[in-house]
Amino acid sequence: MSKPTTTKRSLVRRMTMGLLWAIAGGAAIVYGGALVYANVVRLEVDAAVIAGAVEPIRAPSDGVMLGVGIKPGTMVANGSQLAKIHDPEVERQVSLASVQLERARHALRQHEAHLVSEKAKRDDTLIITQAELKAVQAEIASLEEQLVTAKARVERVGGLFAQGFAPRQKLEDHTNQHAILNAQLKRARILEEQRSALVASAAAGRFFDGNRITGNLAELEAAVQRARAEIDVATEELRVWQERRAAAVVTATGDGRIMRVLHGEGSAVRAGDTVAVYERKGERTINAFLTQNEILRVSVGDAATIYIPALRLRLPAHVVAIDRAAAFLDDVESRYTWRQARDSGVRQGDLDRTARAVLRLDNDQAEQLRRELEPGTPAVVSFQRRSLDTVLGDFRTVADRPVDQPAEKRL
Numbered sequence: 001m002s003k004p005t006t007t008k009r010s011l012v013r014r015m016t017m018g019l020l021w022a023i024a025g026g027a028a029i030v031y032g033g034a035l036v037y038a039n040v041v042r043l044e045v046d047a048a049v050i051a052g053a054v055e056p057i058r059a060p061s062d063g064v065m066l067g068v069g070i071k072p073g074t075m076v077a078n079g080s081q082l083a084k085i086h087d088p089e090v091e092r093q094v095s096l097a098s099v100q101l102e103r104a105r106h107a108l109r110q111h112e113a114h115l116v117s118e119k120a121k122r123d124d125t126l127i128i129t130q131a132e133l134k135a136v137q138a139e140i141a142s143l144e145e146q147l148v149t150a151k152a153r154v155e156r157v158g159g160l161f162a163q164g165f166a167p168r169q170k171l172e173d174h175t176n177q178h179a180i181l182n183a184q185l186k187r188a189r190i191l192e193e194q195r196s197a198l199v200a201s202a203a204a205g206r207f208f209d210g211n212r213i214t215g216n217l218a219e220l221e222a223a224v225q226r227a228r229a230e231i232d233v234a235t236e237e238l239r240v241w242q243e244r245r246a247a248a249v250v251t252a253t254g255d256g257r258i259m260r261v262l263h264g265e266g267s268a269v270r271a272g273d274t275v276a277v278y279e280r281k282g283e284r285t286i287n288a289f290l291t292q293n294e295i296l297r298v299s300v301g302d303a304a305t306i307y308i309p310a311l312r313l314r315l316p317a318h319v320v321a322i323d324r325a326a327a328f329l330d331d332v333e334s335r336y337t338w339r340q341a342r343d344s345g346v347r348q349g350d351l352d353r354t355a356r357a358v359l360r361l362d363n364d365q366a367e368q369l370r371r372e373l374e375p376g377t378p379a380v381v382s383f384q385r386r387s388l389d390t391v392l393g394d395f396r397t398v399a400d401r402p403v404d405q406p407a408e409k410r411l
Contacts, residue, residue, distance in 0.1 A: 043297055043383040047353050048288040048306075052375035053280035054259065059269040061248045063087035068265045070276060076252040082276070085248040085269065094245060097238035104234045108227035115220040122217055126202040133195035136188055143185040150178040256280040259374070284373055286317060286359040288381040295324055295355035297386045304359055307380040308373070317381075321358040357381075 059065075063085035070082050154174045160166035204217070260277045263269050286306055290298065300322060306315045359381065 043294060043385040044380065045288050045290055045294070045383070046378075046380045047290075048286055048379040048381045050308075050373045050375055050377040050379060051285050051287040051358075053256075054277060054375050055253065055256075055280060056274040057082065057250060057252065057276045057278060059085060059250060059263075059271060059273045059275050061085055061087055061090075061244075061271050063090070063248060063269065065250075065263050065265060065267045065269060065275070068261070068263075070258050070261060072258055072260055074258040076256060076258060076278060078252060078254045080252050081249050082252060083250040085250065087245070087248055090241060090245050090248065094238065094241045097234060097241050101231065101234035101238050104227060104230040108224065108231055111220060111223045111227050115217075115224055118217045118220050122202060126199065129195060129198045129202050133192065133199055136192045136195050140185060140188045140192060143181055143188055147178065147181045147185055150174065150181050154178050250275050252278065254280050279375060284361070284375075285320070286361070286379055286381065288357045288359060288379075288383075289353035290355045290357060291353055292324065292355055295322060295357065298322065298357050298383050299386060302384055302386075304384070305382045306359065306361070307382070308377060309380065310377055311373075316362045317359040318362060319357050319383075320360045322355070323358070324355045357383075 064087075066084045066086050068083040070076065076082065154171070157166050157171045157174050161168060161171045206217075256278045258276055258278045261275070262277070263273065263275045269275065298319060300319050302319045304317050304319060306317045307313070308315070
């Protein structure tokens with residue numbers, strides 16, 4: 001093989017190796033730059049979730065779910081009825097109260113019938129006693145007239161007897177007749193008093209049957225009043241149980257969308273059980289959980305990029321709030337946030353994500369992606385890492401400060 005050919009192959013080999021080393025070096029530089037960008041320039045956090053105003057819908061009482069007309073995705077309005085709760089105990093109490101009310105009404109009807117009968121008896125007795133009283137009063141009037149006439153006769157015969165024109169026997173007969181009429185008048189007046197008392201007694205519902213006083217009009221009137229009071233009590237009791245049954249309804253506490261139904265048709269629930277979970281209408285945000293060191297490199301207003309692996313979406317966002325005590329959350333809220341130990345006695349360290357940054361999507365994309373961005377969907381957030389170097393920060397502040405112009409040039 002000739003020397004020029006060997007030299008040419010060696011040159012190609014050296015060029016090839018140089019190109020490979022150049023490519024490897026470029027890749028190393030790019031990789032190093034990417035590492036620097038990812039670890040120095042940017043701050044990437046994979047502990048982030050889509051957050052929304054998620055609230056539970058709870059059962060107001062014990063019972064069985066009936067008429068469940070909701071499913072995931074159903075839009076609900078504030079106060080709308082979602083289901084009814086059938087409580088056997090409440091239904092039993094409603095039935096018992098209805099029976100008690102009907103029994104009280106039946107007792108009232110009976111007492112009212114007895115009262116009507118007693119009033120009719122009273123009216124009949126009153127008519128009879130009033131007629132007897134009128135007869136006695138008529139007899140008294142007749143006796144009074146007869147007594148006046150008898151008295152006049154006694155006086156006339158007495159005058160004739162004194163003059164000798166009438167015998168003593170005739171005077172004595174007229175005197176006896178006058179005394180008899182006077183005694184009859186007194187007995188009639190006594191009878192009048194008795195008849196008047198009987199009329200008053202009959203008007204009050206007490207009847208005299210010749211031997212004793214009968215009639216229980218006052219007792220029957222009291223029984224009617226008592227029966228009416230029992231009806232009022234039974235009606236109020238029935239109303240209370242009916243209101244309790246009417247209140248055994250699952251309603252939405254606000255406008256929103258059903259996310260999950262935990263108890264369906266025919267499910268047995270207890271008071272306070274979560275029947276469904278719904279999301280209130282409101283702006284969708286992203287909660288990113290950071291360590292205490294990382295949260296210092298983020299500030300409100302910083303731009304960030306949200307990557308949602310489940311949907312393979314990249315969305316622009318910005319920081320709207322920062323909370324360094326986000327690890328201490330309520331148990332309900334922790335369902336759709338990054339869960340951390342709470343009141344466990346374990347000291348949180350620097351590696352624990354105890355801080356939270358709240359981000360909002362730009363360009364109203366949260367409303368457009370509301371149905372796709374379910375609360376609890378994991379996300380990755382990339383922040384612009386801020387420098388914590390106070391010395392450089394002081395120099396930067398001095399450099400950015402405007403230079404005061406002389407007084408004559410300020411004009």
